[in-house]
Amino acid sequence: MAWKDLLVERRSKETLNSLLFFSLALLFVFQFALDADRERLSAVLPGLLWLAFILSGMLGLGRVFLVERENDCWEGLLLAPGDKSAIYLGKLAGSLALMFVVEAMVLALFALFFNVDLAPVLPPLIMVIALGTVGFAAMGTLFAALTAQARARELLFPVLLLPVLVPVLLGTVKATEAVLLHEPLAEVAHWLKLLVAADVIYVVAGLLTFDFILEG
């Protein structure tokens, strides 16, 4: 499943290209809004970083089930033999891959345009971002399936997803902040535990409930 989606994406590159330019445009918006005050920038950098991840992630994840919808393959998903949770895991893996690529691009753009030296903090930063992304993608994939058959799905998807993701957002922004300030990770251990708990709960909830979404 993941393999098929990645292959489609690699062939068409439509989502990835658009997201790259979208995040570039976002950087301009941030820059205009904050006017490049170094002090102010470093105070809000973790929040900005995650804002960029969320906005571009939401655009990307909202499309997860669009391929099936547009090409009338929803029935194909329904009729797929075997366990439906395998489809969920496949879609989740695809979402994760997409988000990691987008996040790598956004990070590089941030380092370049906002002149932030990320190299010394890269390993813990990657860990924190990965923890947050798993929760984000787990819920994002589930909700993309929930809203795929609804009217006004482009609107409904973020409206449903954002409030549910508040714990993940708070946790990752706090942890990212600590990492960027060169604080030891032990200081934010409670946030990391919360993130791990959220990731586990979201993935398990997705696995258990996905069957019911793909019934008809």
Add this chain to the structure above:
Amino acid sequence: MNLNVTKLMGWLAALTLVAGMVMGFGVAPRETTQGNVQRIMYLHVPTAWVAYLAFGVVLAASIAYLARRRAGADRLAHASAEVGVVFTGLTIAAGSIWGKPTWGTWWTWDARLTSVAILFVMYLGYLLLRGMIDDQERAARYCAVLGIVAALDVPLVHFSVYWWRTLHQPPSVLKPGAATMPPAILAALLVNVVAFTLLYVYFVAKRVRLLRAESEALA
């Protein structure tokens, strides 16, 4: 619920509400530091309790629907979510009116305020999703999934927002040890909690009846 039982619930709710008003405004003494403003608590605490009760019922009904596939369970979840959202709104409004004279502000990003506000938005989304799916059976199934996921999220929201910041009064009834309230105030509060719970049951019963009539009319 039988029509007569529903009616009886309605009358009981009305009676206890009147009793609650008498207790809250008449029997309970004026609080010395906050003055009469404190009496908003007789509305605020019961509506908050009913909101949590309602979302708990949504969770239970959602699980029941996915397990047994009875349309009744889905209607119960739907009705309970609607009433829950209304009562959450009431809780926030009453809290705001109390907060202005007491804290000096209508709204502050305190932990409990924030998590209730998130809850409010989450279940508004639940009702939105219901309205946006045309197929009845599919709407029921998807909403059941969302009802379960949202409920699972509540403890996570609670902890994250609590660590983020807190300023709210610590709970004064449901905590270990004896309650720190004068008996008259506590009695008034409990009467109001009972009254609003009855009101909740009455509203939900009415709404479930209406939803059933709607789906029968459409069928």
